[in-house]
Amino acid sequence: MDSGISYSSMSSQSAADILREAKKGSAELVILALLEHTPRHGYELAARIDEDSNGALSYNFASLYATLYKLEERGLVQGRWVERAGQRRRRYYRLTAAGASLLGRQREEWKQFVLALGRIAGISFA
Amino acid sequence: MNDWQLRVRRHLDTRGLTLAPAVVDELAAHLEDAWEARRAGETDDADAFAAAALARADIPALAPRHAAPPPAPEPVAGPMWRGLAGEVRHTLRQLRRAPVFTAAVVAVLALGIGATTAAFAVVHAALLAPLPYADADRLVLVWEHNLPRNRPRNVINPGNYFAWSERSTSFERTGLFTPTVANLASDGQPPEEVRGLAVEPQVLGMVGATPLAGRLFTEADGAASAPRTLLISEGLWRRRFGGAPDAIGRAVVLNGEPATIVGVLPTTIDVAGFRGEFWRTATLPAEARQSFRGRSLMALARLKPGVGPAAAQQELSAIFQRLVAEHPDFNTGWTLNVVPVHEQLRSETRPALWTLFGAVVAVLLIACANVAALLLVRAAGRRHELAVKVSLGARPVHLARQFFVETAVLVGAGGLGGAALAAGLVRVVAATASDAGVPIATADVLDGTALLFAAAVTAVTVLVCGLGPALAARSTSAASALREGGRGQTGGGQRWRGWLVAGEVAAAMLILSGAALLGRSYVALQEVAPGFNPRQVLTARVSRMGPHAQAASVAFTSEVLARLRALPGVTAAAGTSFLPLDGNLGIASSFLLADRPVPPAGERPSADYRPVTPGYFAALQIPVHAGRDFRDADGADRPRVAIVNETFVRQFSPDVSPLGRRLTDSLGSEQEIVGVVGDVTLSSLGAEARPAIYLPYAQQTIGAMTFVIRTAGDPAALGPALSAAVRAVDPQQPVSDIRPLETVVARSLTRPRVASAALGLFAAAALLLAAIGVYGVVAYGVAQRRAEFGVRLALGAQPGDVMRLVLRQSMTVVAAGVVTGAVLSVPLASALRALLYGVAPGDPSTLLAVGALIAGAGWLASYLPARRGTRVDPVETLRAG
Incomplete structure (x- = not known):
């Protein structure tokens, strides 16, 4: 299964394959993290991901929504249509308690994973 | 709907995909945000940018294969009618994209609904509508009823x-x-x-x-x-x-x-x-x-x-x-018979009209079955779309609704067309019915009731046509449909279509057998010998009414006949008070045979009484079997004489020669039988011959007289000369109904002719529609099984084997329909009994012939698409598979 996230900065196809497999589930982490403090709508999520990753993470927008719907079905996020004066109707997603708890666990796992990678492959990150 | 929603829908439509409206909204909002952000960046490629994002959109990622959950309960929550307007617009767009399919379905339905509405309007006007009398149900006719x-x-x-x-x-x-x-x-x-x-x-x-x-x-x-x-x-x-x-x-x-x-x-x-x-x-x-x-x-x-x-x-x-x-x-031997006026007026035409109505309804059902089959084929082609919808949380009831909306749009258009068609048809039908002696006021035939009926038929048609596809949609399983990759072949759908076609064939069998029975009756009636030769005979009626002395009337008749016989081209001329097959039953009376004991009251024999002039039998070429014709000498002052027909002899004088026997009529006058002539059909062709007693006009003078003149050439050409001959004798004497005897005979067959022609027309429509139904289902089946046929051919099967395979399957369906139709036609044809002559309901040879005709049509309709199945290129199909 593919998370729908592609890494546009990768130069080699095989490396991208490896990373896609290895970082399976990263989309969930990214979305949950961005919703941790603020409810956001889909476009805002996509824009923030693009901006914060300096374009390194780029989502096919349909896949983004597929992931959102999956998270919603699992009760990790909750969507709600909001209509504000002078604005078009948008669907805002917020983190549920279950989502917040999963986010904590995923952060810890990813941390361990990246530390391991850093120790073994000599990758360091800020 | 804003521009971006439209663009997303179009994008989905062109790829045969559908998403729940809420998902479309969300994707559209996203694209619009992206477009606005891009434009705010003061670049001029915002459109292209958003369009490219849409083009790259990985829509299948939203499909169940990826276990994408339903976005929210919006599409399922709320009342059934939410989003209905959008659904209708969506349907209209989709139908515009399939003009041939849409036109075919609407045309078939317009025909079916139009014909049914017109037939109903006529049946309603002729049989169901209240009679134009105040308290019509309290009006009765009181007849005397002769029991024996x-x-x-x-x-x-x-x-x-x-x-x-x-x-x-x-x-x-x-x-x-x-x-x-x-x-x-x-x-x-x-x-x-x-x-x-x-x-x-x-x-x-x-x-x-x-x-x-x-x-x-x-x-x-x-x-x-x-x-x-x-x-x-x-x-x-x-x-x-x-x-x-x-x-x-x-x-x-x-x-x-x-x-x-x-x-x-x-x-x-x-x-x-x-x-x-x-x-x-x-x-x-x-x-x-x-x-x-x-x-x-x-x-x-x-x-x-x-x-x-x-x-x-x-x-x-x-x-x-x-x-x-x-x-x-x-x-x-008599009693009284109270007959409500509506029964009196309608009992005679009821069987024919209900038969025709039944036939029209059957044609409509066949049309419905065809449309349902077409919709099923279309539904099968859209399984992928349905699967996506199911995966996005659409409940089966919503899919069913989508099909009903589509069916309703199609049938609604058909219903409108049908009502327009009915308005025209009803005039034709009413004119025909009125020719056949069923007077219908055309002005108000297509009234509110008929239009209400059209609406009801349309609604029922929506149900009938939409049910199959809707049920098929309900059983849509997302996973299986997606796995099939949109090929759309399902055993269930194929079975449905098989049933529909078998039903169509059965209905066609019913109508066709009814039409064949009526057609055979009509032919048989035409072949009935009327007992006289109607060719080259002109007839004209004069009514000597009022205070004419009997002797003056006899003299008038003799004078006119003398002038008629003198006309060039006239080979014989005579007169009768009651022309055969003219619709006038004439006089019937009881009589006594002088040499027999007087039977008890109520058991006296009776016969038709026919005053005729001398030369009548010769003019109409009615054979004189024994004795003699009347003579001019058989005048009022001469011994009274009578001539009887063969049926009279069979019934009352089978063992003794009737010649010389004496009769007493109910008025007490006595006649001697001087001749025996052949039977003549008096009331209607095919009616049982009745005993008849002919009397010389000079001895039994009544006002009515129809002249019959046999001519060497065209009888109609002699009309003016005939009128002139009458006027020359009495300028005050009108002449009416101048027409050839053949016209009189043909007119007496109007009803059976109209009934068999009308049913024949519907039968032809039914056969055509059923054949189209068979063709459609076989063609679809062949298209679905191209790969299978390719494999079979690659593995060494001969084209003939594939052909046999297809034909065997389709002919099984056709045979099932023919047998069902044949079985059902026997009890239904009994309802036709009153209209049949010389052929029994359920006549085996008729059923066999009709069955063979339908089987032939079914075979032809299967053969054409089956042949296509044999032309599959095995290599190409294997490569494609």
């Missing part, structure tokens, strides 16, 4: 009428009437024979007649001593009096007697189905109240409120038992 001769609607005797109408308590009013013809002369215009009614004054009020001008009859008009008064129809008023207001009060001559026009009635006024151009009062002499001789009148009666026809019947039966006791010679 099984004649339940015999005209009545005045003495009996006055007796029962005075003793009965069931009726509010009763009145006598009788159809009549009269010669009308006025203002120096040539005299004219007109048909009308003689009525007691109260009768016109009983049927609710209101005069357009002048007044109705009063009781005083009915007195025997009163001056003669006359009401005329609007048609006669305009034709003969130019619609002049002063026609009221004008003096005319009716049957040689002066009469005054007192009013004008609408032409449409009828008395229990009897129409006329004039109404005169029926004046019965005082002694008629005590007359127990002869039956010639009709009685209309209005039941008291709360009294049903059955109660009236019971009372009249009891009263008539006393009348039998009082007049045993005249009334034994």
